[in-house]
Amino acid sequence: PEDKADAIDEIEQNGTRAMMVGDGINDAPALTNAHVGVAIGSGTDVAIESADVTLMRDDPADVLKALNVADATISKVHQNLFWALIYNATLLPIASLGLLNPALAGLAMAASSVSVMTNSLAFINYDPHRKYAFLPLRPLARLRR
Incomplete structure (x- = not known):
């Protein structure tokens, strides 16, 4: 989980905006750190609460x-x-x-x-x-x- 959040931070260090798509508890920190966090609707409540956008289906x-x-x-x-x-x-x-x-x-x-x-x-x-x-x-x- 820390690696995902660190990767998002590394991407955003130079001013680039990052979007993270995830569905699990281990994605929550990265979803929070990303400029836009997208949770898959069937994901965990923690991921859905951490995201800015929640998709209702599992279709990427x-x-x-x-x-x-x-x-x-x-x-x-x-x-x-x-x-x-x-x-x-x-x-x-x-x-x-x-x-x-x-x-x-x-x-x-x-x-x-x-x-x-x-x-x-x-x-x-x-x-x-x-x-x-x-x-x-x-x-x-x-x-x-």
Whole structure:
């Protein structure tokens, strides 16, 4: 067990981030030391408590799926922040200078919220088996499957 934790520490000494996947009591120290600890769902309670992420199945491919979901989620958050920032950086100053009717500014704010929500709903079509790519909203696509 100490060797695993020491190996994680050695990897992370130069600033590299390490991920540890484990399922047993002897993996707990390494799971705790790693930047991201991943426990297999059928593992011991100690390993599950020590990990940052717990996979529900014993399939090692789920580690890759979890990474894909994490990347896709971060990408979606960045997209939503971009659209919210565009609204705040353009329309709020225009409205505060009195160049935009307050009712239109309120409508634009609502439209900004709806665009962020719609962009988030496009995530429904995401498949964790693939790398994330921008997904347009296709609400009826799920009904056709």
